[in-house]
Amino acid sequence: MRVQAMTAAAVLALTAACSPAEEKAPAPAPAAEAPLTGRAAIYAAGERDAEAFVRALYANAAAPLANDPAAATISPGRDPLYSRTLNALIGVDFREAQSRNEVPYLNYDPVCACQDADGFALTGLKMTPDGEKAASADATFTNHGETQQQTLKLVKEGPMWRIADVVDAKGQSLHDALMAIAERAEG
Template sequence: MRKLMTAKTTAMAVLALLAACSQAGEAADAPEPPAPAKVGRDAAYEAAAGEPEGFVRALYGVYAATGQASPAPGRDPLLGRTLNAMVGADHNQALGKGRRPYLRKDFICDCTGGQVVLTSVQTAQADKNNAEAAVVFTVDGQEKRQTLKLVREGMSWKVADVLVPGQAPLTERLLKVIE
């Protein structure tokens, strides 16, 4: 009788272990919940490593995120080196001379605030490091159009210039005001 009890106890212990192992295996095989989607500038930084269109969509998505501070003028990781230097020079020279900077509004949305909604993006990639994105968007319901010149610096797309219909390219306008 004792051998029967020991065999029965051993069998139950083995079954309990097998059940525990199969439950642990099921838990390990279950997919992890997706990471929270990045928003605002974090989403744009991540998208910069992908395709030009995704980068531009994320760039305009920054305006939907609230409470995110912009980097200091001339230090924006979403802008190319040359444009960043020009923006910084405009800001720093203006402060040094006691005048207002030429750039008094956000040149990506051509606005000083409001609700920005991207309505269309058409990209064309000239080569692996240069692209253009024709964008149509609204600011508080007012339609605007412009073309973003993009450059790949390292592994990331950056805004190199902004072309607004009827105006000289942003870089040309900045060259006239910085010394």
């Protein structure tokens, strides 16, 4: 009887040692992912919604990521921030200027309406849906101590929101200016 009791105790001890409870010990907590920055943050926001996309654009203008690897590989006319049409027009502008050894019309960042930002801050934003896959963003911001306004015309292409046009406070459309260059190039 004593041998049976010892055998039963040994079996219980071995069973407890190999029990599923021990095999399913809590896994170490995954390392917290670093927050997205630069272009990666803009792309992720562009997949959420139009307002998040615009806010990420202006946040990047306020604090651009130095040596952003996503920005380093972008060539004129192939920028994921812009719609297919606007990219095509930017490409024509660049190639036309290059063929004449001139500076392209679009030689500035249309998001901040500048070549460099200093003290940049988005101070106002009004979003207006223009359908399921289009929206307008009326933005007010300061740069170099001056207040500026512009409207970003947005379009959703694939899973991401993109800039289809930038209209300044005087009503000048980037799309229209680039279209005029493209039309002259055809002639």
